[in-house]
Amino acid sequence: MAGNLFAGLPVVPEAAESMEILLAQPGLRIERIVSGGQASPPGFWYDQAETEWVLLVSGEALLRFEDESAARRLRPGDWLCIAPQRRHRVEWTAAAMPTVWLAIYGTPAIKDEAVVIAP
């Protein structure tokens, strides 16, 4: 599999974000997300079981953690590692150009499995 992160970008602004899974295998998922002016709904917080490592490839965004008073402004090349269950939201994305995100999700190790199997 191969591609280019800037291929087939939607013309922004669009009604919804677009998301494409670039790789999915046990323990790992890689997505391209394209925003064009969208933000998380008011009062909504992402709260994920997975570690998320996210890169802003192009465009611009404001990302807010619930445990921080101010949003972080993200510009191309900026990356963040979001620990599992750390609540966060996208406050704003640029409307004049596509904002391309690369999101990498590391699924938590299923430690309980071994416990179930053990006698």
Added chain:
Amino acid sequence: MAGNLFAGLPVVPEAAESMEILLAQPGLRIERIVSGGQASPPGFWYDQAETEWVLLVSGEALLRFEDESAARRLRPGDWLCIAPQRRHRVEWTAAAMPTVWLAIYGTPAIKDEAVVIAP
């Protein structure tokens, strides 16, 4: 943890590639690699147990798979998924500017573990 992929880039050309681990957890490792004219040594092939998903963030490179006759030219935004044990090498990277790679390694699931634990 947070950072920018373009922060602290070496002035190229440098003698060696630079590599920085941005995230390492069970099953997942994310690295920034910066090349400035380097290539794999003659006759050398990478041959990895892990799945590698690699993105060329900036610069330019030629990547060759052993099972393909011609190298692939990679430009910014180009990504490739390299299956475990698929032999490959970097034939060339631009010398005039840093080539920034984002490499994501998904370690194979250790299925044998459960077998060992089971009675």
